[in-house]
Amino acid sequence: MTFYDGIYPFYPRQRTPFIFSLDLLTVILVFLVLAGTFCLILPGIRGKSRLFWMFRILLSLFIGAVIVAVNFSRDWATGGVKANTTYKSFSSAVVHADVGLWVGLSGINVTLKGDPVNQLNETINYNEMFQWTNILDEDYAEALERGLPSPILYIAEKFTLNSPCGLYHQYRYAGRYTSATLWTAFCCWLIANILFSMPVIFYAGCMMVTTGAFIFFSLASFATIQNIPPCNFTMGAVSMEAGFAKGTLGFAGLLCTLLGLLVVILDSVVPETLREAFGVSGDVEGEQPALGKQYLNPGFVEGKDINTHLHGDFKVSLSSRKVNLIL
Structure with a gap:
């Protein structure tokens, strides 16, 4: 549909849906390269310690990758609804589509996918990003100028600064504190890995427990949004559920805590065996050095x-x- 001389009133170029976050993809590739590099040098480790080193390094990389990746994930809370809704402003045309909402620490994504995808001679498959960092009202104003479909604009409007729902302040500040706590957990994870290469295994275990504690603090920070009253959507009930990022992060936090406690207990019971397993040596407290x-x-x-x-x-x-x- 055109006005005249090939000028389109909406969407001047063919649009493609957002598939995957480039920041998240970069984090995953970096940790995969580190894991691949270690696998290349793994044959140079002799004896039974090879399997222990492989398990230790890959497990540590998994924890670090989860802590960093969830900062860029838009899967902390998800919701959706199937609805028959108007497609464009100033038009009575109705489409049957799935409307989805994906909440992350730095913003939201609103998806719109037709059922079927091709309706009204158009491909209805959108995934639009709205960032907290730009004050979402600016992204919303830009979306109005671009003429995005009405369902996307309707959902995004609920997260603007002046919306009576109050979702903007709750989700933005919850995401800010959650992200800060996660980066603190990442720093603790780095310190723990450094201490594991020294004859102070006890303190390395304590830092692993601290890493797990900050991970749980981040989950508690984001859980504060559950105390806000639900916002009514005229297109249907959009119930928010915990996303994949929260479940994965909770598993990583539990793993950190258990591993840290295990290291602390073994250091108290069999310190020499534990140091030998980690390939470090040092004087045990109270023991005289052997003189030859x-x-x-x-x-x-x-x-x-x-x-x-x-x-x-x-x-x-x-x-x-x-x-x-x-x-």
């Missing part, structure tokens, strides 16, 4: 034999070439 055969610089004895004598708590036997220290 030591050698003395010949320049200190000037070619003379020195009789055996006591020095402090050690019996020192000196010759012209070597010294034996015996407890």
Whole structure:
């Protein structure tokens, strides 16, 4: 449908639906590259420790990838409804479509997919993004200028600053505090991995428990939106449910907590075995260092034999070439 000379009143170019977040895809690819790089060097690790190192590294990368990826996910809360609704402004044409709402930490996505997809001589398949960072009213005003379908504009209007539903403040601030807590959990995860390469395994376990605690704090921060009154939508009841991101993050938090507690308990029971498993060495508290055969610089004895004598708590036997220290 055109006005004149090929000018379209709506959608001047062929539109394609939003498929996958590029930020989320970048995070996944980065961690996949790290995992692939480790798999390449894995054959160089000898003995039975190879399987332990593989399990340890891949599990740690999984936890780190989940913590970062959910920051860019739009699957924290989802809702949808099947409705017969008007398609465009100033038109009485009605379409049968699935309207979906996807809430993330940095904004929302509103989807519209026709059933069937081709109706009114058009392909009805949209996925529009509205960001908190730009103050959603700006994205909403731009959507009005672009002439997006009425169902998308109707849902987006409920999240604007002046909407009586009050969804903007609740979801935006809940997402802000949740994101800040998650980045804190990511920093704790980095510190824990650094400590695992040192002879302070106990503190590494404590940091893993701390990582799990901040993950649960982030889930609690986002759960505050459940206290807001539901907003009525004229096109039908849009019930919000927990998304895949919350379930995955909860699993990662539980995994962090259990692994951290396990490390803390094993460090108290079998510290030497645990250090050996992680490939680190260090003096155990309260244990005297073992002294073996030591050698003395010949320049200190000037070619003379020195009789055996006591020095402090050690019996020192000196010759012209070597010294034996015996407890």
